Amino acid sequence: MAVIECKNLTYVYGEGTPFCRKAVDNVNLSIEKGEFIGVIGHTGSGKSTLIQTLNGLLRPTSGQVLLDGKDIWAEPKKIRQVRFRVGMVFQYPEHQLFEETVLKDISFGPSNMGLSPQEVEDRARRAAAFVGLSEDFLTKSPFELSGGEKRRVAIAGVIAMDPDVLVLDEPTAGLDPRGRDVLLTQITSYHKTRGNTVLLVSHSMEDIARTADRILVMNDSHAAMFAPTREVFARGAELERMGLRVPQITKILSMLRERGWPVGTALTMEEAVRELLPLLEKGGVRA
Amino acid sequence: MIGDIAFGQFIPGKSPLHRMDPRVKIVLIFLFIVFLFVAQNFVALALPVLAALAAIFLSGVPLRQYLKSVKAVIFIVLFTSVLNLFYGGGQTLLKLGFMEIKSGGVSNAIFIAVRILTLILLSAVLTFTTSPNSLTDAIERLMKPxxxxxxxxxxxxxxxxxxxxxxxxxxxxxxxxxxxxxxxxxxxxxxxxxxxxxxxxxxxxxxxxxxxxxxxxxxxxxxxRCYHGGEGRTKMKVLHAGKGDAAACAVSCLLCAAVIVCNILLPGSLT
Structure with a gap:
């Protein structure tokens, strides 16, 4: 069953003013429980607006967002319950830290849910463990951590609410290559163990290729494509017209194919190795 | 969304008022505001009011914007006017119990309403036609002494x-x-x-x-970038008062002189 559905979803900024601008235009999509969705689109394509309508931070101008088949705006007073179920990690989430200790900051979300103090602390500790923060971090001030550590604290703060759907807006932006790898691995392993739904917005096609089951491509406030990762990245020319691209390794293999080498497609380095090694072993036979 | 709130009142444009030296603008607006209060009768008051209307016309800013800034203070204007209705002499026009509205009160109320409205409009002209940066630039220069x-x-x-x-x-x-x-x-x-x-x-x-x-x-x-404060600092945009500014100064000084002449020759309207 679909956990999140958008029906004719439209969002207009500054309606009725001269600055009126359609950011999301008639988007229809349905996301199944347990899927890992990659969201791509160039800057200003409407992807940030779209994800903010999913947890009720923005109220759609028209159309509906359905969570488990129920319109999230059916009871506007209960919109906070929706935000606990659809967790949202914003860009540069480390800027939202405010508590005295890491543990308290991670606890902010769950304590807003009205859980018992013991349950809140349990959840916070579990979330911290998920993002790889050891016990001795928990009593530190979040302001004395490094950039990457701060970001993990912020992500733990959302994971601690145990949302059914986790939305991450460019979680790896501004991290060093190792930090990116570690964070992505943690997100995918979180997804595997909890079996919940994850939406990952990223400008890195490599990150998306590594993690996503399906890709949503936003272009010019429309949902241009919504298909399995392999299918989307097979339409390289179309993506390039939208200011996007395919992962570099996919591009290299398709260029080899164009020159007559007998190789298949690949999304990740591991797949590419599997395609290319046999060629080398045969001594590079030209087809 | 907070971001939707337009900040700053500056409305970019290319009118003669936009091109004026901000220093001159500040000084002249200040001068007119002072003379709004120097004026003691309707004829004298009409002069700075005319100047304000001319400035509004020259600024090329949509009237709607001025109406908005007036709307923000309309309550204060009404409040002061109504209070003033009950002061002043002259013939009794209306009797409401122990309170009387006399002809002098009515003219007082109008006089003061016009004064405040013009004051608001004049400062609106300044903020609408001058970018915040040139305003501070001008203030810096004017405060130099x-x-x-x-x-x-x-x-x-x-x-x-x-x-x-x-x-x-x-x-x-x-x-x-x-x-x-x-x-x-x-x-x-x-x-x-x-x-x-x-x-x-x-x-x-x-x-x-x-x-x-x-x-x-x-x-x-x-x-x-080696910023070290104001000592020996030159400016990229040197403020420059041109012919237009000189003309504006001359016209303004004449108008202000006329206000004084009207004050002396005609009887005061405020009672």
Missing amino acids: LKVFHVKVHEIAMIMTIALRFVPTLLEETDKIMSAQKARGADLESGGLVQRAKALLPILIPLFVSSFRRAYDLAMAMEC
Whole structure:
């Protein structure tokens, strides 16, 4: 069953003013429980607006967002319950830290849910463990951590609410290559163990290729494509017209194919190795 | 969304008023405001009012904008006018119990309403046609004589410029932080006064932290460009008063002189 559905979803900024601008235009999509969705689109394509309508931070101008088949705006007073179920990690989430200790900051979300103090602390500790923060971090001030550590604290703060759907807006932006790898691995392993739904917005096609089951491509406030990762990245020319691209390794293999080498497609380095090694072993036979 | 609020009243344009030297504009607007209060009868008052209307016409700013700025103070204008209705002599026009409205009161009320409205319109002309940066530039230049008293004129102007520059940035930042905390279930809308004040902490603390971070970054960037305060500093846009400014000054001085002449020759309207 679909956990999140958008029906004719439209969002207009500054309606009725001269600055009126359609950011999301008639988007229809349905996301199944347990899927890992990659969201791509160039800057200003409407992807940030779209994800903010999913947890009720923005109220759609028209159309509906359905969570488990129920319109999230059916009871506007209960919109906070929706935000606990659809967790949202914003860009540069480390800027939202405010508590005295890491543990308290991670606890902010769950304590807003009205859980018992013991349950809140349990959840916070579990979330911290998920993002790889050891016990001795928990009593530190979040302001004395490094950039990457701060970001993990912020992500733990959302994971601690145990949302059914986790939305991450460019979680790896501004991290060093190792930090990116570690964070992505943690997100995918979180997804595997909890079996919940994850939406990952990223400008890195490599990150998306590594993690996503399906890709949503936003272009010019429309949902241009919504298909399995392999299918989307097979339409390289179309993506390039939208200011996007395919992962570099996919591009290299398709260029080899164009020159007559007998190789298949690949999304990740591991797949590419599997395609290319046999060629080398045969001594590079030209087809 | 907070970001939707238009900040600053400056409306870019190419009118003669936009092109005027901001220093001259400030001085002349100030002069007219003073003479609004010097004027003692309707004829004298009409002169600065005419000047204000001419300025509004010349500014090329849509009338709608001026109406908006008047709307913001209409209550104050009405309040003062109504109070003034009951003062002043002359014939009795209306009797409401123990209160009387006399002809002098009516003319007082109109006089004062016109005065305040013109005052608002004149300052609106200034803020509509002058960018915040040229305003501070002009203020810096006009305050220069205060250097004799060891007032750090350049530094004050720089502080004003930076503050103005960062208002929209911080508004945007606040909006982002609010969204992030709301996504974590922060409840900003309900609860009593104390609860609401407490609910603001998760927004104010990150905002403070980021303001400090921005301040450090800015200070570093300024140091890297060898900024060292006002001493021996030249300007990229040198303020330059041209023929138009001279003409505006001449016309304004004439009008002000006329106000004084009217005051002497005609009887005062305020009673």
